[in-house]
Amino acid sequence: MSVKVVDLLVVGAGPAGLAAALEAKRHGLEPVVVDENGLPGGQIYRSVSRSPLADPRVLGPDYLRGRGLVDAFTSAGIAYWPQTLAWQIGADKRVSVTRQGAGGGTLQIEAGAIVLASGAQERPFPIPGWTLPGVMGVGAAQTLLKASALVPDSPAVLAGCGPLLYLFAWQLINAGVPVRAILDTAMASGRRDALRHAGGALRAPSYLMKGLKLLRAIRAAGVQHVKHVEALRVLGTEHAEGVEYVVGGRTECVDASLVLLHQGVIPNTQVTRSIGCAHTWDDAQLCWHPTTDAWGETSLSGIFVAGDGAGIAGALAAEPSGRLAALQAAVKLGKLDAAKRDSRALSLRRELSVHTAIRPFLDALYRPAEAFRVPADDSTIVCRCEEVTAGDVRRMAGLGCVGPNQTKSFSRCGMGPCQGRFCGLTVAELLANVQGCAVPEVGYYRIRPPIKPVTLGELAAAVEGPDILNERAGFPK
Structure with a gap:
């Protein structure tokens, strides 16, 4: 090579x-x-x-x-x-x-x-029905819009919490795509907790104004906006047909063939x-x-x-x-030299502090609820690659599995094409929940190369010759 x-x-x-x-x-x-x-x-x-x-x-x-x-x-x-x-x-x-x-x-x-x-x-969002066709992450839907100008051909339901949920709803409205509903799962206690960090948020007023602008536009578009959703389930057998949700102890339902999920990154x-x-x-x-x-x-x-x-x-x-x-x-x-580094760094650190001042406020306001991070329903799939359920992980914990790496031996959980990207956090929180300990005690998957899948053909096509950045090899000069 x-x-x-x-x-x-x-x-x-x-x-x-x-x-x-x-x-x-x-x-x-x-x-x-x-x-x-x-x-x-x-x-x-x-x-x-x-x-x-x-x-x-x-x-x-x-x-x-x-x-x-x-x-x-x-x-x-x-x-x-x-x-x-x-x-x-x-x-x-x-x-x-x-x-x-x-x-x-x-x-x-x-x-x-x-x-x-x-x-x-995007943070994993393991709820019943999240693996059905017609369900995807808000981040993935936004990628399709930015990279290919692809927009939904039917009104979508956006569910979850976090700034991106509202930003993408606003972008869809701007693109002329109707949004059927926004189901916000942010906890009611989040607003109270966020107020403790109001001082930092006021140092970055542009972020607050942007959030208010998005909310006003969404309200003006007549989008149904449900706050403090306590439970979610995507309905359907072969594909998404709607969303069942609980708010204020009441069970409601909204029809949708496209459900976009997001609870932060x-x-x-x-x-x-x-x-x-x-x-x-x-x-x-x-x-x-x-x-x-x-x-x-x-x-x-x-x-x-x-x-x-x-x-x-x-x-x-x-x-x-x-x-x-x-x-x-x-x-x-x-x-x-260090002196020139430090001189240049002064303005950069000031700039960084302005943009990070808002984070404690946002982290508290949009803290994802445990109900949407640790599935209560044992039939909910956690590892999509290997179709391992929350119940499977709980049973493994009951058999003495103390960490995510052991789940690989028990069930291949985390061994699929995504290599644990979209199940690792959920598996760790499930194990910690069953064992009554903190997530750091449970740990995380050991990640081995290749970090992402590569083909044998790509490995075999090793670059040869003195000019390694030649056009034939695919590497631009």
């Missing part, structure tokens, strides 16, 4: 990765950015430079803001490898990457430092887990995140995490997060 030596490898071309690469370039490094997508921007700015929408303004000003960042990146002369999967990353900073698609190849990169900008993923920790980075349980956000210092450096020297992969803070916070990581990488690689 051919080897490429680089100063700084950035994995992910979302706001954190793009900002990190630009900052690194500014201080004399020659970064290489690899990304699975075909265009830079990540999820939040997906396809912003080449939108398929007739009028991208339907997605809102926050989305359009990303065009400036993407344009700055594409004009900076930074090596960018789209449709490239980093499927194995070692603590020694040796990385195996594969160019996807026809003509792709595989090579290994030796990096002086690595910035991981793998972003976030969590850091995508598959990569950092596979490398062996230390992780910390965040009880405020109810998720794991890699343990990092003030520069985003993990427990492994020279490996950084920036953006939502280090803890959910949003796209605007991701940019200064990526730049801070690049500054410290430049110091470690001898391109910048």
Whole structure:
């Protein structure tokens, strides 16, 4: 396998990765950015430079803001490898990457430092019926809108909690797509708990105003908006036919052939887990995140995490997060002295503090209820890949299974194509619930490479010859 030596490898071309690469370039490094997508921007700015929408303004000003960042990146002369999967990353900073698609190849990169900008993923939402055709995540539906201009052909029901639930409802309304109902599962106690963090929220008034704007637009569109939903069930046998929900002790039902679920996002920790980075349980956000210092450096020297992969803070916070990581990488690689780093970091830390001030407020307001994280119904599927139910996990716990890794031996839970991404958190919380202990005591899956599936053909198509970035191998110069 051919080897490429680089100063700084950035994995992910979302706001954190793009900002990190630009900052690194500014201080004399020659970064290489690899990304699975075909265009830079990540999820939040997906396809912003080449939108398929007739009028991208339907997605809102926050989305359009990303065009400036993407344009700055594409004009900076930074090596960018789209449709490239980093499927194995070692603590020694040796990385195996594969160019996807026809003509792709595989090579290994030796990096002086690595910035991981793998972003976030939607939190699992295991309710009865969530595996039926016609049910999908709000994030997935938003991706279809941004990347392919695909919109629902029938009114959708959006259920769950979190800012993205309301943002996407607003985007659908702007695109002329009717929304049948919003079923908000945020706990009634969330508003009271959030008020304790009102001081921080007032430091970021633009976030509060944006939320009020979305709510006003949704109300003006006449969308049914049900708050404090206590239970949810998607109805149907072969496909989604409706949603049954409980509010105020009453059981109600709404017809729908498309149900979009969302209860917040969590850091995508598959990569950092596979490398062996230390992780910390965040009880405020109810998720794991890699343990990092003030520069985003993990427990492994020279490996950084920036953006939502280090803890959910949003796209605007991701940019200064990526730049801070690049500054410290430049110091470690001898391109910048500590005094200049600290001087540059002052404004970045101020910017970051503004965008993170709102997080405790939002985390409390939209804290997902246990009823929607730990299924009470034993027949509810938890691991979609291997069709393992909540009852199966509880029975395994009763037999002495003390952690998620043992569930693999008992049931193959976590061994499917997603490699535990969409069941790991639920399995851990179920086991902790049965055992009467905290989630950190239960732990998480051991993640092994390949981080995502690769074909034997892709592995066999190892790049050969002195010019490893040739067109035949699929790696752009």
